[in-house]
Each structure stands twice: as structure tokens, then as C-alpha cells.
Amino acid sequence: MTKLLILSVSAGNGHVRAAQALAATAQTLVPPCTAVHIDAMAHVAGGFRKLYTDWYIQLVNRAPELWSYLHQRTDSTPHHAPSQRLRRGIERLSTGALLKEIHREKPDAVVCTHFLPAELLMRERNRGRIDYPVWLQITDYDLHNMWLVPGMAGYLAATEEVAFRLRARGIPEDRIHVTGIPVMPAFSEPGVPALARNACAAELGLDPSRPVLLMASGGAGVGDLASMVERVLGLGGEGNFQVIAVAGRNVEAHGKLEALARRYPGRVVAIGFTNEMHRMMAAADLVVTKPGGLTVSECLALGKPMLLISPIPGQEEHNAGFLMEEGAAWLAYDAIGLDYKVARLMADPAKLANMAARSRALGKPQAARAVLQHVLGTPATGTAA
Numbered sequence: 001m002t003k004l005l006i007l008s009v010s011a012g013n014g015h016v017r018a019a020q021a022l023a024a025t026a027q028t029l030v031p032p033c034t035a036v037h038i039d040a041m042a043h044v045a046g047g048f049r050k051l052y053t054d055w056y057i058q059l060v061n062r063a064p065e066l067w068s069y070l071h072q073r074t075d076s077t078p079h080h081a082p083s084q085r086l087r088r089g090i091e092r093l094s095t096g097a098l099l100k101e102i103h104r105e106k107p108d109a110v111v112c113t114h115f116l117p118a119e120l121l122m123r124e125r126n127r128g129r130i131d132y133p134v135w136l137q138i139t140d141y142d143l144h145n146m147w148l149v150p151g152m153a154g155y156l157a158a159t160e161e162v163a164f165r166l167r168a169r170g171i172p173e174d175r176i177h178v179t180g181i182p183v184m185p186a187f188s189e190p191g192v193p194a195l196a197r198n199a200c201a202a203e204l205g206l207d208p209s210r211p212v213l214l215m216a217s218g219g220a221g222v223g224d225l226a227s228m229v230e231r232v233l234g235l236g237g238e239g240n241f242q243v244i245a246v247a248g249r250n251v252e253a254h255g256k257l258e259a260l261a262r263r264y265p266g267r268v269v270a271i272g273f274t275n276e277m278h279r280m281m282a283a284a285d286l287v288v289t290k291p292g293g294l295t296v297s298e299c300l301a302l303g304k305p306m307l308l309i310s311p312i313p314g315q316e317e318h319n320a321g322f323l324m325e326e327g328a329a330w331l332a333y334d335a336i337g338l339d340y341k342v343a344r345l346m347a348d349p350a351k352l353a354n355m356a357a358r359s360r361a362l363g364k365p366q367a368a369r370a371v372l373q374h375v376l377g378t379p380a381t382g383t384a385a
Contacts, residue, residue: 001031001033002033002108003033003034003035003105003108004026004033004035004108004109004110004375004376005102005109005111006023006035006037006038006111006113007037007040007111007112007113007114007117007118008020008037008040008112008114009040009052009116010041010053011057011114012056012057012292013292014139014292014294014295015139017183017294018113018137018139018182018293019037019111021368022037022111022113022137022368022371022372023036024184024185024368025185025188025368028185029376033372033376036107038101040117043095043100044094044095045097048094052116064312067312068313072314074144074145074146075144075146076145077145078145079148079150088119088123091116091120092120092123098117103130107132108132109132109375110132110133111135111137111371111375112134112137114139115146115149118136118149118152122134122150126151133153133154134151134153135152135153135154135155135371135375136154136156137156137371138156138157138158138162138181139293140293140316140318140319141159141293141322141323142161142165142319142322143157145169148169148170153175154176154374154375155171155175156177156179156371156374157176157177157179158178158297161322162178163177163178177370179370180364180367181364181367182367183297183365184298184368186278187278187298188301188368195278195279195282196282200279200282201242204244204280206242206266206269207266210240210241211240211241211285212241212243212283212284213244213284213285213288214280214287214288214289214304215229215232215243216245216288216295225245225247225250225257226245226253226257228288229245230260231335232338232342233260233264233267233268235343235346240346241267242267242268243268244269244271244280245257245268245270246271246272246274246277247270247271247272249273257270257271258270278298281298281299284304285305285346286307286352287304287305287306287307288309289307290308290309290310291306291308291316291317291329292316293316293319296308296329297364299328300359301363301364302363303357303359303360303363305345305355305358305359306329306355306359307330307331307341308324308329308331309331309332309338323362326358326362327354327355328358330345330355
């Protein structure tokens with residue numbers, strides 16, 4: 001039986017979710033495939049993990065201008081530059097346990113959803129320590145220099161433009177495959193009755209005949225999630241909008257949302273951490289979210305129009321640009337823009353329907369299966385769900 005190792009990095013959630021999607025999809029394949037997912041940050045030095053994850057999150061939240069500068073600077077720095085070699089040297093000193101764990105698994109193939117483990121394995125391959133193929137899954141709708149890891153067996157791109165950029169930067173054409181970004185199997189069957197919009201709304205205690213917004217995050221310029229929801233509830237008159245608000249693991253935000261739900265009975269559903277995001281999205285007429293690569297891929301898989309907020313400079317700005325160019329999303333720059341655009345979109349069902357159609361056309365709900373087909377070298381057929 002083929003053994004596939006999937007390596008992610010928990011710097012943000014997107015890389016991990018893409019890996020989880022591949023692992024979950026591998027379980028449905030015929031013939032069977034054993035898939036093991038490892039988060040690289042679980043096997044590195046503590047100080048390095050804190051720098052690589054916590055520092056990144058604090059930087060993008062507290063100093064977005066600095067992050068924007070670093071993002072642009074590293075995008076123009078060649079892979080062989082001294083600063084890049086120094087960075088990789090520091091990474092190697094901190095990731096010995098990770099390499100031991102990878103070697104212990106003895107995989108037949110590896111897929112990396114982040115460039116860090118891909119760079120480590122590139123060096124191992126160059127030194128003759130591994131002989132299995134290593135693939136790199138790009139998890140945004142644009143290309144940054146850090147994804148240009150030489151010597152990969154294949155590069156898995158979200159769109160034709162990302163593939164074009166890979167070729168323009170010297171990656172051989174025969175190693176580039178346009179697959180989309182992997183999403184969980186739950187997002188891959190949008191037409192089944194279980195994901196019907198009205199049924200999902202009713203299960204959440206909402207009135208399917210009235211508009212439903214899914215609001216999944218707050219951020220710079222628009223305020224925290226609870227304040228966003230409260231403003232939206234006041235738009236268009238009493239009783240107009242219903243809101244599903246997802247706080248994730250933010251306990252404080254969830255508590256504020258539950259207080260709002262008590263003040264506005266029947267209009268707010270307060271959700272903490274959930275593995276049922278596909279059902280939340282299915283119930284919504286509009287999704288208000290940050291444009292992370294995985295989140296927007298899930299929206300596209302279900303054909304949902306998006307109102308984007310607080311993009312991280314660099315990769316999320318580029319994701320937002322792609323979605324707006326293609327007509328699947330609008331962008332709110334600040335709290336006033338959020339209020340205006342929510343009101344305008346929810347008052348224009350024809351516009352929302354057009355955006356939903358564009359979103360559906362862009363969606364690649366079978367991306368994980370397409371990735372596995374390339375990696376495993378055989379048609380990745382699946383069992384019935």
C-alpha cells in the first residue's frame with residue numbers, strides 16, 4: 001500500500017487545513033492509500049516554533065506595514081542569495097527532530113503545503129538521503145518567491161495564472177499542475193441535499209426565507225467580530241438580516257456573540273470552534289471573511305459570494321485582487337465600507353446571484369483528488385461518501 005506523508009506548518013491555519021483535506025481525501029481513494037499528516041511545528045525547537053508562528057501572527061496584526069515590506073523584499077530575493085542561505089541554515093539547526101520524524105515514516109511520496117519542509121527535503125534529496133518524490137502545494141492565488149523551491153517533483157497551483165508565474169520564474173512546465181487548493185471532502189459535494197441552503201439555515205434555527213450572512217472574522221479597520229455583527233444587525237431595518245457569527249477558538253469573542261444572540265433572539269447564531277463550516281457556508285447568502293487562501297477556496301467550492309475584509313498585506317491582498325477581478329467578491333476597506341457594502345449587496349439579489357455564479361465557476365471542490373492523482377500517478381477515484 002502506498003504511504004503518503006503530508007507536511008504542513010501551523011503559521012496560520014490554511015497550510016494545516018490543506019494538509020488535512022489531502023489526508024481526509026486519501027482515505028476515500030480506491031485503491032487505498034495510507035496518508036500521514038505531520039505539522040512541522042510539532043517537531044521543532046520551542047524558540048523556533050514561537051518565532052515562526054507567534055511572531056508571524058503578531059507581525060501581521062500589529063505591524064502590517066512592516067510585514068508588507070518584508071513580503072515584497074523576500075519576493076525579490078533570489079533563492080541562492082546569502083540572506084536566503086542564512087535563513088535556511090537557521091531552519092536546519094532548529095528542525096533536526098522534524099527530519100528524524102520524516103525519515104522514521106519512510107514514505108513513498110511527500111506533499112508539502114508549506115515551503116519550509118519542502119526546502120529541508122530539497123537539501124536531503126540533493127545529498128542523496130532520500131529518493132522519494134516531494135511535491136509542493138501552493139496555498140494562495142498568487143506566487144511568492146518562497147514557493148520557488150528547486151527540484152520538486154511537481155508544483156500544484158491554484159490557478160492558470162499561478163502556473164504562468166511559475167513558468168515565468170523558471171519552473172519547468174512539465175512539473176506544474178493546475179489543481180486548485182485542496183478543501184475537505186465535505187466541501188466537495190455542494191449539490192447533495194444535505195448541503196441545501198434552506199435545510200442548513202433551518203437546522204441553525206434561522207428563517208430560510210430571510211437573508212443570511214456568515215461572518216467569520218474581524219480585523220484591522222473593521223472592528224472586532226461582535227461589533228461588526230451588531231452594526232450589521234442594524235442595517236436595513238429591524239428583522240432584515242440574520243447572522244451566523246463564527247468566533248473559532250476565541251473564547252472572549254464567542255461570549256460577546258452569545259450576549260448578542262440573547263439580545264437579538266432569532267437573528268444571531270453564535271458559533272465557537274466548529275468542524276461544520278461547510279454547513280454554515282451552505283446556509284449563507286453572503287460570506288464576510290478575511291481572504292485567506294483556504295477560506296476563500298471553501299467559499300468557491302460551495303459557490304458563495306464574498307465580502308472581503310482586513311486582508312493581510314501581500315498574499316491575502318493578492319487573493320482579494322484575484323477574486324474581485326473574477327467577479328466573485330467585493331472588498332470593504334473599513335467599518336463604514338463594510339456597512340455600506342453589506343446593505344447594498346443584500347438589497348440586490350441579482351448581484352449576489354451573479355457573484356455566486358462567478359464563485360461557483362472558479363471553485364475546484366475536487367482539488368484534493370486532483371492533487372492525489374498527480375502525486376500517486378494513478379486516477380484518484382473515490383468511494384461513495
